[in-house]
Amino acid sequence: MVALACDIGGTNTRLGLVRNGILLPESTGSYANDEFEDFYAVAAAFLRERREHRVDSVCIALAAVATAEGATLTNRDWTIARDRVAATCSAGKVDFINDFEALGYAMGQVEKLExxxxxxxxxxxxxxxxxxxxxxxxxxxxxxxxxxxxxxxxxxxxxxxxxxxxxxxxxxxxxxxxxxxxxxxxxxxxxxxxxxxxxxxxxxxxxxxxxxxxxxxxxxxxxxxxxxxxxxxxxxxxxxxxxxxxxxxxxxxxxxxxxxxxxxxxxxxxxxxxxxxxxxxxxxxxxxxxxxxxxxxxxxxxCDDGTALHGCAEWLRLTLAAGG
Structure with a gap:
């Protein structure tokens, strides 16, 4: 199972591929938001660069109050909607969590962090x-x-x-x-x-x-x-x-x-x-x-600015373990 982990901040967006609940460090990338029209363009570029045509699921950490259908960023005029993310990534499941909620999940594996x-x-x-x-x-x-x-x-x-x-x-x-x-x-x-x-x-x-x-x-x-x-x-x-x-x-x-x-x-x-x-x-x-x-x-x-991606991977692992 291949999933996409995303950490969307006000300034940068970081993404990485997750396989069976484990973040693949060599797959991660960071993109300046100012260089893209919206998040969908960022996600499409990331998948294209890694030659991934689709993923099974997506976990997105947002600098905003997250809902089941998406959110509008607090510090950037971007609205991210579940159906458009699913279409962009050909994903069957899309979850949204707060960016600090993702950091919180990463705390369960703090020994892996710098x-x-x-x-x-x-x-x-x-x-x-x-x-x-x-x-x-x-x-x-x-x-x-x-x-x-x-x-x-x-x-x-x-x-x-x-x-x-x-x-x-x-x-x-x-x-x-x-x-x-x-x-x-x-x-x-x-x-x-x-x-x-x-x-x-x-x-x-x-x-x-x-x-x-x-x-x-x-x-x-x-x-x-x-x-x-x-x-x-x-x-x-x-x-x-x-x-x-x-x-x-x-x-x-x-x-x-x-x-x-x-x-x-x-x-x-x-x-x-x-x-x-x-x-x-x-x-x-x-x-x-x-x-x-x-x-x-x-x-x-x-010290690692990719910590939220580890949290998204942990969220995906827990979701998979729970049969979600």
Missing amino acids: TQCLTPDTAAGQPGPRLVLGAGTGFNASAWCPSRFGGEPHVVAAECGHMTLPLAGETEFSLQCALSAGRGRASVERALSGRGLFEIYQWQCAQAGRPPRAETAAAVSRGAVARQDEDCVAAALMFLRFLGRVCGDLALAYLPFSGLYLSGGVSRALAPLLAEDPTFLSAFRAKGRMAGFMETFPVHLL
Whole structure:
């Protein structure tokens, strides 16, 4: 049985072939969404390049709220419909899941993933949930929860990017005014995304009375990691403070004793600061009387941007095992 795994983000689409529930690493490919009219064109190009005329089933992870019939992406004007996907891929079955739901399913096989430990002094962790969350084009999270009574684990999906951004202190409330201008409020995603990092940088430059020199979020990340631009560094550290605080809040909600895993392009771009600067972990653990308890959660960075494809493969395996 050959299936197609798809991870459709706001910026890129990643695809891979799955045989009997196992992702074939040599088959994977990544495509820039700006170069295609719609997802169907991406899927057709992928299958054509690999000389596959049809697949038995398709699992699509979307940066959106997924329904049985498809979804419209949150950060791109693409609507993906089940019947058109089936026609494009000549597939008998098409499933849609949230992109972070896919990352959650990948947590069941985390030993196969490329990761970097950010808390080397923390024990490996006791049996319990794993939480995956992170910042890229947007922000979200999901929790992988092992079964207490046998059987398969389950994944709890969420829409955490639309929660209200937690703020502390006069400086952050000043930033909140900038992030919420014309929007009514500042959501988590308004700060914790590529666009959010750039808006924080613009605010930082205005506060310092200097014109912005970086023109993109990627340039801000590079300037911060290289310590070449003080405004880039200040913006990145503010970003990491928010990231640590939100991660800490979600850790208290889900109690990920088996580990918390950071994902997303912005998180990976700031990896040196995550590993070397105390800002993220300090904010993560700053929970008053629960500060000591927060040290029990191992924190890792997911280094492989194909993790969601592994999650789609796991979804396909579970579906096949269940006779779906």
